[in-house]
Amino acid sequence: xxxxxxxxxxxxxxxxxxxxxxxxxxxxxxxxxxxxxxxxxxxxxxxxxxxxxxxxxxxxxxxxxxxxxxxxxxxxxxxxxxxxxxxxxxxxxxxxxxxxxxxxxxxxxxxxxxxxxxxxxxxxxxxxxxxxxxxxxxxxxxxxxxxxxxxxxxxx
Numbered sequence: 491x492x493x494x495x496x497x498x499x500x501x502x503x504x505x506x507x508x509x510x511x512x513x514x515x516x517x518x519x520x521x522x523x524x525x526x527x528x529x530x531x532x533x534x535x536x537x538x539x540x541x542x543x544x545x546x547x548x549x550x551x552x553x554x555x556x557x558x559x560x561x562x563x564x565x566x567x568x569x570x571x572x573x574x575x576x577x578x579x580x581x582x583x584x585x586x587x588x589x590x591x592x593x594x595x596x597x598x599x600x601x602x603x604x605x606x607x608x609x610x611x612x613x614x615x616x617x618x619x620x621x622x623x624x625x626x627x628x629x630x631x632x633x634x635x636x637x638x639x640x641x642x643x644x645x646x
Contacts (some may be wrong), residue, residue: 491582494527494564495518499585500539500629502550503641503642503643504550504576504577504578504636504641504642505576505577505639505642506574506576506577506581506591506592506636506638506639506640506641506642507551507567507575507576507577507637507638508521508539508551508567508575508578508638509521509524509561509567509573509574509637509638510522510526510567510568510571510572510574510575510576511525511533511535511536511537511573511587512536512571512617513536514537515535515537516538516587517581519571521566523637523638524602524635524636524638525573525636525637526633526634526635526636527546527594527629527632527633527634527635527636528547528633529631529632529633530545530585530629530630531545531630532544532545532546532630533545533546534572535575537626538591538609539542541596543599543627543629544599544627544629544631545596545628545629545630546574546596546626546627546628546630547573547574547602547625547626547628548573548574548575548576548581548589548591548596548625548626548642549567549570549571549572549574549575549576549581549602549623549624549625550574550575550576550577550578550579550581550625550628551567551575551576551577551578552578553581553623554567554570554575554623555628556623557616557620557623558606558619560619561573561612561613561615561616561619563597563612563616565566565586565616565620566612569608569612569616570604570608570612570620570625572602572620572625574591574636576591576642578604581625581626582598582626582644583596583598583600583626585598585599585603586598587644588631588642588644588645588646589628589642589643589645590642590643590645591636591640591641591642591643592609592634592635592636592637592640592641593632593634593635594630594632594633594634594635594636595630595631595632595645596628596629596630596631597628597629597631597639598626598627598628599626599627599628599629600626600627601622601624601625601626601627602624602625602626602627603621603624604616604621604624605617608620608624612632
C-alpha cells in the first residue's frame with residue numbers, strides 16, 4: 491500500500507479486537523468490552539489478578555489464524571484463555587521488552603506456554619500448533635483501562 495506520493499505507507503498498528511477474563515481457574519472465560527488494569531496486580535476480575543508476575547496475557551489474531559490453518563480446525567480467541575487479542579503482528583516475547591496498550595504499559599515476563607488442556611478445549615494437537623503462537627505473559631507497570639480498539643505500541 492502506498493500514500494499519495496507513491497511512498498510505501500506504514501502498516502496500521504495492531505489494535506485490540508477481543509478482551510477475555512475468567513473469574514477462576516477452569517471457569518469459563520467471558521468476553522468484555524473493556525478491562526481495568528492495576529499496576530503490579532493485573533486485570534481486575536481476572537483469575538490472575540494479584541499474582542506476582544502473571545498480570546496480563548496478549549496474543550495475536552494473526553497467529554491464531556495461522557495455528558488454526560495448521561491444525562485444520564478453528565481456534566477461537568477465547569479458547570486459549572488469553573486476556574487480550576490484537577489484530578495482527580508479533581507479540582514481543584523477550585523478558586524486559588515493553589508494549590503500551592491504550593494507556594497501560596506492560597513488560598514481558600515470558601512466553602505463554604500452551605497447556606495440555608488446550609487439546610481438550612480446542613482440538614487434539616492444539617497445544618502443538620500453538621507453540622510460539624499462544625501469546626506472551628506480561629506484568630502491568632501502569633494502571634488504566636484497556637478497551638476494544640485500543641492500539642498496541644512497542645515501547646523503547
